[in-house]
Amino acid sequence: MNNNGEVLVAGIDSSTQSTKVMVCAARTGQVVRTGRAEHPDSTEIDPAVWWSALREATGGLLDGVSAIGVAGQQHGMVTLDDAGDVVRPALLWNDTRSAKAAADLTSELGGPQKWAEAVGSVPVASFTVTKLRWMAENEPELADSVARVLLPHDWLTWRLVGGEPVTDRGDASGTGYFSPAKRAYRTDILATAFGGRNPELPRVLGPAETAGHTPDGVLVSAGTGDNMAAALALELTEGDVVVSLGTSGTVFGVSERPAADATGIVAGFADATGRFLPLACTLNAARVLTATAGLLGVELAELDRLALSAQPGADGLTLLPYLDGERTPNLPEAAGTLLGLRRTNMSQENLARAAVEGMLCGLAAGLEAVREHGTTVRRVLLIGGAAQSEAVRTVAPSVFGVPVAVPEPAEHVAIGAARQAAWALAGTDEAPAWQGSVATRRDPEGDDLETGEAIRQRHLASRALVHEL
């Protein structure tokens, strides 16, 4: 409670690049305090680093807070031994070493269709199940000492409350051994993947259930995956589709029905309310812009200025921005490609524009896929770090071909985790109605739709040419 007698809740977002904290009024969602701490740039990480970041980001902010919710980057493999100690550094969602394990597992279970039916998704290197297979094959002695497997948010929640580890449907649905439709683990799939081993899994809590209490008596909610938390913050209704531009680029909407896409483009996740969250994810989003800015030797604001001073289409330059490999399309070993260079178009402006367009085209393909799988797309809600970019905000409506709204404030994952905490505290059937955020909206104008379509088609043709897709 604060000095005005208002009940306070805290949401924590432990995502790829940083931990963010939002302390909010439980009744309205108004943000009263914020905190942040950075993570190292690596695809494997000792979970103790997340714990230090959580303590740093929350330092002094939790006084008077009645409930906490933790949202985390999805899929990361946290392995614990009998004593509860970490067996090896966590392998993160963007670590592609398990690409072959993913392909092997896909055929062993009878192909993509069987996987989509069993767990809602076809596994790629991001999924926890593939990382366990990789560990079983490459580190069998370490695998033998694994007594329990958790996800990043499960582990942090457990560090806060102790006792029996728990998770929620949303995050569990990204493991590859949980069926969102049946709301149950597939321990048979886990054992097959992990060389016959049967590690303990966290108990799956309902959306408003309590994970436990901190030693100071603060309630901790079930927590969830970062994309699920963002969906909870934005109170999505039919027709709203989120595009999140963080380390990953994600496209998702809330659905009453589970998805089962045998092409593997759309993952059939669960959300944090009891519904479903069909989602497409790219490995290359905000960092395409930071890497391009680095190459050009400019700050992000200057990258924006350069991109906006080039013509749409970057005078024929196309960047396939697979700088960290790619997940959608499934090209884990790919590198980036710049096509269409001419002496006359080799400018900083065109390269900056091609970076923005190339990143957004990857998301446009995801948008098309979620649409094909039954999600109505009336407008895009643009969130995540790179939604702060003026160039991204300007180019997105034409490349996506729909109106784009940019809600404020920006840390929606942490706000969603805080809303879940307020829900668990209230113990009501529905999450508390919060005031929501004001969004600035831009519609495609004039020739934007034709221009965007031409940019998308050129991107797809370039993809097909380089990667034989």
Ligand SMILES: Nc1ncnc2c1ncn2[C@@H]1O[C@H](COP(=O)(O)OP(=O)(O)O)[C@@H](O)[C@H]1O
């Ligand atoms: N104005 C901006 N233009 C482009 N990128 C930005 C801008 N502001 C922040 N970013 C980028 O957003 C990323 C962080 O976004 P965030 O959603 O917090 O990522 P994650 O959740 O994956 O940790 C960083 O790569 C950062 O450089």
Ligand SMILES: O=C(CO)[C@@H](O)[C@H](O)COP(=O)(O)O
């Ligand atoms: O793997 C996925 C979604 O399936 C990623 O979206 C991760 O959940 C990481 O999110 P960010 O740190 O990029 O927000």
